[in-house]
Amino acid sequence: xxxxxxxxxxxxxxxxxxxxxxxxxxxxxxxxxxxxxxxxxxxxxxxxxxxxxxxxxxxxxxxxxxxxxxxxxxxxxxxxxxxxxxxxxxxxxxxxxxxxxxxxxxxxxxxxxxxx
Amino acid sequence: xxxxxxxxxxxxxxxxxxxxxxxxxxxxxxxxxxxxxxxxxxxxxxxxxxxxxxxxxxxxxxxxxxxxxxxxxxxxxxxxxxxxxxxxxxxxxxxxxxxxxxxxxxxxxxxxx
Numbered sequence: 001x002x003x004x005x006x007x008x009x010x011x012x013x014x015x016x017x018x019x020x021x022x023x024x025x026x027x028x029x030x031x032x033x034x035x036x037x038x039x040x041x042x043x044x045x046x047x048x049x050x051x052x053x054x055x056x057x058x059x060x061x062x063x064x065x066x067x068x069x070x071x072x073x074x075x076x077x078x079x080x081x082x083x084x085x086x087x088x089x090x091x092x093x094x095x096x097x098x099x100x101x102x103x104x105x106x107x108x109x110x111x112x113x114x115x116x
Numbered sequence: 117x118x119x120x121x122x123x124x125x126x127x128x129x130x131x132x133x134x135x136x137x138x139x140x141x142x143x144x145x146x147x148x149x150x151x152x153x154x155x156x157x158x159x160x161x162x163x164x165x166x167x168x169x170x171x172x173x174x175x176x177x178x179x180x181x182x183x184x185x186x187x188x189x190x191x192x193x194x195x196x197x198x199x200x201x202x203x204x205x206x207x208x209x210x211x212x213x214x215x216x217x218x219x220x221x222x223x224x225x226x227x228x229x
Contacts, residue, residue, distance in 0.1 A: 034216070043205065043220055043221040044219040046216050095159075109159045110157065110159045
């Protein structure tokens with residue numbers, strides 16, 4: 001069965017609104033959460049890494065004030081796209097990783113965000 | 117700088133034949149290489165991995181080969197099945213860089229029956 005639950009799977013929102021994406025780790029405690037983004041015909045790009053209870057680390061070029069990450073518990077992390085614009089339309093995927101695991105093997109099913 | 121490259125955007129193979137997906141990398145610090153399979157509108161699912169200290173890893177129909185001197189790895193699927201049709205991503209990480217996965221752009225595999 002699924003070990004990662006990501007919701008919603010698809011969301012359409014108007015420009016200027018905020019969207020929250022939830023990622024739950026079902027089978028293990030996710031001390032680390034990776035958030036990825038995939039634009040059409042491009043590879044998955046890491047946006048940020050968060051560790052439970054601490055601030056997320058953002059990759060170069062990713063605005064931390066626009067993509068708010070909360071990782072308050074070992075089973076739940078959220079990504080909020082604030083004041084969304086059409087260029088934020090993308091496929092967002094989370095990947096929780098347990099402690100002492102050297103590779104993030106599990107991914108959520110992704111959220112297709114369309115900003116109109 | 118694209119550290120992991122999959123130069124073939126697509127591959128078409130007849131059912132029953134071998135599918136060979138290729139991946140090149142530039143960072144010699146990568147410790148681990150992974151292959152993921154992705155269907156449309158779904159997240160990637162893990163297929164097979166290989167440590168940098170090995171040159172081959174086999175799991176059922178899937179075999180990954182690593183050539184460190186050439187900084188090249190490949191995924192062999194044999195025999196190919198129509199259900200294997202998906203996008204395949206090569207990924208790599210280095211423990212020195214915090215285990216962050218770096219993905220290739222993906223190769224679309226179509227297995228024709």
